[in-house]
Amino acid sequence: MTRPMPSPETAAPSLDPLVALVAEDMAAVNALILDRMQSPVALIPQLASHLIAAGGKRLRPLITLAAAQLCGYRGTRHQMLAACVEFIHTATLLHDDVVDESLLRRGAASANAVFGNKSSVLVGDFLFSRAFQLMVEDGSLRVLGVLANASAVIAEGEVHQLLTTGDLATDEARYLEVIGAKTAVLFAAAAEVGAVVADRPEEEISALRYFGTQLGVAFQLIDDALDYAASQAALGKTVGDDFREGKVTLPVILAYARGTAEEKAFWHRTIEDLEQTDDDLTTAQALMEKYGTIRETVERARQVGEDAKAALARFPALPIRASLMEAIDFAVARGY
Amino acid sequence: MTRPMPSPETAAPSLDPLVALVAEDMAAVNALILDRMQSPVALIPQLASHLIAAGGKRLRPLITLAAAQLCGYRGTRHQMLAACVEFIHTATLLHDDVVDESLLRRGAASANAVFGNKSSVLVGDFLFSRAFQLMVEDGSLRVLGVLANASAVIAEGEVHQLLTTGDLATDEARYLEVIGAKTAVLFAAAAEVGAVVADRPEEEISALRYFGTQLGVAFQLIDDALDYAASQAALGKTVGDDFREGKVTLPVILAYARGTAEEKAFWHRTIEDLEQTDDDLTTAQALMEKYGTIRETVERARQVGEDAKAALARFPALPIRASLMEAIDFAVARGY
Numbered sequence: 001m002t003r004p005m006p007s008p009e010t011a012a013p014s015l016d017p018l019v020a021l022v023a024e025d026m027a028a029v030n031a032l033i034l035d036r037m038q039s040p041v042a043l044i045p046q047l048a049s050h051l052i053a054a055g056g057k058r059l060r061p062l063i064t065l066a067a068a069q070l071c072g073y074r075g076t077r078h079q080m081l082a083a084c085v086e087f088i089h090t091a092t093l094l095h096d097d098v099v100d101e102s103l104l105r106r107g108a109a110s111a112n113a114v115f116g117n118k119s120s121v122l123v124g125d126f127l128f129s130r131a132f133q134l135m136v137e138d139g140s141l142r143v144l145g146v147l148a149n150a151s152a153v154i155a156e157g158e159v160h161q162l163l164t165t166g167d168l169a170t171d172e173a174r175y176l177e178v179i180g181a182k183t184a185v186l187f188a189a190a191a192e193v194g195a196v197v198a199d200r201p202e203e204e205i206s207a208l209r210y211f212g213t214q215l216g217v218a219f220q221l222i223d224d225a226l227d228y229a230a231s232q233a234a235l236g237k238t239v240g241d242d243f244r245e246g247k248v249t250l251p252v253i254l255a256y257a258r259g260t261a262e263e264k265a266f267w268h269r270t271i272e273d274l275e276q277t278d279d280d281l282t283t284a285q286a287l288m289e290k291y292g293t294i295r296e297t298v299e300r301a302r303q304v305g306e307d308a309k310a311a312l313a314r315f316p317a318l319p320i321r322a323s324l325m326e327a328i329d330f331a332v333a334r335g336y
Numbered sequence: 337m338t339r340p341m342p343s344p345e346t347a348a349p350s351l352d353p354l355v356a357l358v359a360e361d362m363a364a365v366n367a368l369i370l371d372r373m374q375s376p377v378a379l380i381p382q383l384a385s386h387l388i389a390a391g392g393k394r395l396r397p398l399i400t401l402a403a404a405q406l407c408g409y410r411g412t413r414h415q416m417l418a419a420c421v422e423f424i425h426t427a428t429l430l431h432d433d434v435v436d437e438s439l440l441r442r443g444a445a446s447a448n449a450v451f452g453n454k455s456s457v458l459v460g461d462f463l464f465s466r467a468f469q470l471m472v473e474d475g476s477l478r479v480l481g482v483l484a485n486a487s488a489v490i491a492e493g494e495v496h497q498l499l500t501t502g503d504l505a506t507d508e509a510r511y512l513e514v515i516g517a518k519t520a521v522l523f524a525a526a527a528e529v530g531a532v533v534a535d536r537p538e539e540e541i542s543a544l545r546y547f548g549t550q551l552g553v554a555f556q557l558i559d560d561a562l563d564y565a566a567s568q569a570a571l572g573k574t575v576g577d578d579f580r581e582g583k584v585t586l587p588v589i590l591a592y593a594r595g596t597a598e599e600k601a602f603w604h605r606t607i608e609d610l611e612q613t614d615d616d617l618t619t620a621q622a623l624m625e626k627y628g629t630i631r632e633t634v635e636r637a638r639q640v641g642e643d644a645k646a647a648l649a650r651f652p653a654l655p656i657r658a659s660l661m662e663a664i665d666f667a668v669a670r671g672y
Contacts, residue, residue: 039492040492041495041496041499044491044495095458095461098453099454117434117453118434118498122431122495123491125428125494126488128464129487130488132468132487136477136480136481136484139477141472141475141477144471144472145469148465148469148472151465151468152462152466154461154465155380155458155459155461156375156380156462158458159379159380159458159459160377162379163377
């Protein structure tokens, strides 16, 4: 295993040290993903590889690999389980893009835009089933339980999000429930599985689950901030997607709560009634600037990220631990 | 357990004896289904119960319960596993109706027509995940393997069907592959699980799997015949759906193969180009009548049904065995 150069204190936080520390494992995961997404029905690997090859950061399998390394695991089971986590994630992305009618994903045309909604739904189902086949092959009922629970909660979170869409009565608590379910649960499961496979005591499994949860919440908070703040190139998806879909995310919740009657009427028209003109996104961004709601969303992510770091304190001060802490900073720094 | 009246030889075959023999178990399955489809997100049980309460025959869980009884199983695990089978089936129906853009299901408005495609996709995902949670609770890796494999093959079959849609080059062999995957595999798994839970020798497990496969093929052949032959009331869905969607089913394959040049042009226009006028369904039905393709599809189902019966021969001549044989006749008789 190559020892990465430590990042100097002054440099921007990076994923590179984490990527370098699990590089060999990740190469095995990538090979497994390619091998196990095959099917006699050629459209399945075609569509799956459109998304899987589109250069995601593989953040969730990275977490599984890193958690296993942090727990001193020496086998290869974590590679297959990391592939399962990525398959489940890919399945949810395929279904999300159908649900959101998204045309872009990771800077390229989304699978539903290229292959159609029907194929995206069914290939999502295939990848999801394939993940469970691989877990059965692995043979741990505990791992199966963690990822079956995560999958059920993700679906609940997505339905819940559908219900909060266009509903300005959605408050911060409900928003946090939604992102806890739709995003954080898979980060949590990804980390937990790494500890389970290493057969660590319950307190360590639980600490890694908490780490994953908080990292996932921070990650989603930043995503929701970037949807209003980033350049399209940096985001890899269309800026203002959440706005156009009427999603009630934290930057909106805070701006609405603090708005004047006239501003509230703006949010009702644009988010609840989805009556939007070309200038409305700019107006929304100006209102967020006025009330500092993007800054506040990012600050919230930073705090949650600190919780994630604290959960790692009980583990040995290995390079992998430092790289995970830096990964948290990296996730948050995307928002600045 | 109430002993059903034996159906007289002359009466039409019925599901009633089978339903009566597993009635107590099925009551427990229904209670489990209602209990385990609950979620803090109220839309999930609402949407799920729209479909689950719509009065399907619960054919697949019936098969699991009957197979377990045939194998002399005395516990209650088969009830939960039958519920899992029904959850997986319901999930595939929800996704199918989205993929097919169906407006009717079991004689009522389909879930996607009432609740929208987005919710149908996500609630399908939820039910699918919930099924795996329940299997983990049950604790049998073998059962998990059987149903994870079945789910993957179903998704493959659905994608394969998508590719054959509108493609008149689809031959009988390819059609049989599609229905083997999209329909028969879950019937096979439903029967297999009943034998697995009863801890029977591999030959019996294998015989029940074969029984389920052949029953599933027969069932789908009849469904595909009825799509052109039934009255809408009897079918519980819109007659001619397959035609309007350009699905290449056996009645079409045979009529196309035997058609004149002019008739072949008709099929190309209606099935491949999906250019259809109001009279075309009637013309399609007349061509099927001319070449006897519905009759032949039903006859094929009858033969496959005989294979299914033969697979039951090795089991003791219990009332449950007779009721399963009658269920096969019932499935086939729908086509006459």
